[in-house]
Amino acid sequence: MLRRLKKMSIKSIWLSRNVLTRDYTPWANRYVYWLKTPFGALVAAAVCALLIGWFVSPQGYAIVVAIAAVLAIGIAWPWIGLRGVACQLRFSKPRCEEGANVTVEVEIVNHWPFPVWGLAVERGFFVNDAAGNPAVVSLARIPGWSTCRFTFPFQPERRGAYPEISPQITTEFPFGLWKALRSCNVRQTLIVWPRIFPLASLPLPAGTARSLFCPSDQRTGDEGERIGARPYRQGDSLRNVHWAQTARCDRMIVCERQGAAQTDVRIVIDCRAATHRGQGTDATIEWALRIGGSVAVALFQQNVRVSLELENQIFALDANLASWRKMYDAMARFALSNSTRAPTRRRDGVVIAVRTNLAEPLVGESRAIVLNVATDDSKKLAASRRAGSPWIAIDSLPAAAAELQNGWRKQRKEAWRHV
Helix, strand or coil, rough: CHHHHHHHHHHHHHHHHHHHCCCCHHHHHHHHHHHHCCCHHHHHHHHHHHHHHCCCHHHHHHHHHHHHHHHHHHHHHHHHHHHCCCEEECCCEEEEECCCEEEEEEEEECCCCCEEEEEEECCCCCCCCCCCCCCEEEEEECCCEEEEEEEEECCCCCCCCEEECCCCEECCCCCCCCCCCEEEEECCEEEEECCCCCCCCCCCCCCCCCCCCCCCEEEEEEEEEEEEEECCCCCCCCHHEEEHHHHHHHCCEEEEEECCCCCCEEECCCHHHHHHHCCHHHHHHHHHHHHHHHHHHHHHHCEEEEEEEEEEEEEECCCCHHHHHHHHHHHHHHCCCCCCCCCCCCCEEEEEEEEEEECCCCCCCEEEEEEEECCCCCHHHHHHHHHHCCCCCECCCCCHHHHHHHHHHHHHHHHCCCC
């Protein structure tokens, strides 16, 4: 008995999954799905009432008239209401980082003498608005002949220029049968930069050294060993006076010391779509941009001459904020290219590449920060052979920030063991 019941339950489950819920006519969905909406249901009811009035009883015509009146009001009211409404949007600041809170200021002007109900601002504030995101903000009522101003907080999750598409002010009042749309005027857009994560500074070696870089015989300065002597110049410190040579030459002679050698570092971000995976905020290209920007900031704060290469653009970074703003704006607006060939541009100095393990080492690459995207063991082994040994490896994208900081700290300490 139990076996029979078990077999019957299995058959019923199979029947419900494969027979009763199967879509046998997918080609007809676009023709019949509108019947699932309130507008489609009322149209179907009106057709049925019309058939009843034609073949059964004239009272069906009264139902047709009532349904037609509801449809007319449900379509005309939203359309007329929005004809007299104007909406303007602006952000409280022109730029911010991912995850930062920004205030959006909305101004709605109602030119009609009567109020407008059920307004909503939609589109442009989410990464995937095509997936049917809810309204950004909803308003219950705008009085007649009035101008209403209000604000709401907005927290962008991903880099880009917001709003990504033109926002719309909508209403479906009173019955929700039809949505009337009207474009909003955006007076100021928002550029969202990739998020920058703090990285540990280069640890100073033991002793009294004040520079993070080794003194060089090729440069003169006020650090390191003595490399020569020269006549005194106005402004030289008396601590550097070579008294023996001063007495011998009968004029002031000072010691010339070594100067700190500044390192040139170029950060190269692999921008080929074929080597990146994922979508949304955890896509590998998003993390590559965040990591590249974080490394650039960390090295610049340590007096390194930094440049960043993004596809065909090279940004030389200096103390001028305009150079950083130009780089961040380009990173915010960047889109993956369809190129399958790695750039072969010649690069001098230290080159830090930010790429995935699906990409081969770049030309002139000195160190690589590699995002591991292969999940299968065989694919991961093949990718590791192709990508080479990484300087810093990122195995988990959700924890990429912590892994980058830990790997950076480990490599910095390892480097100073040989100083």
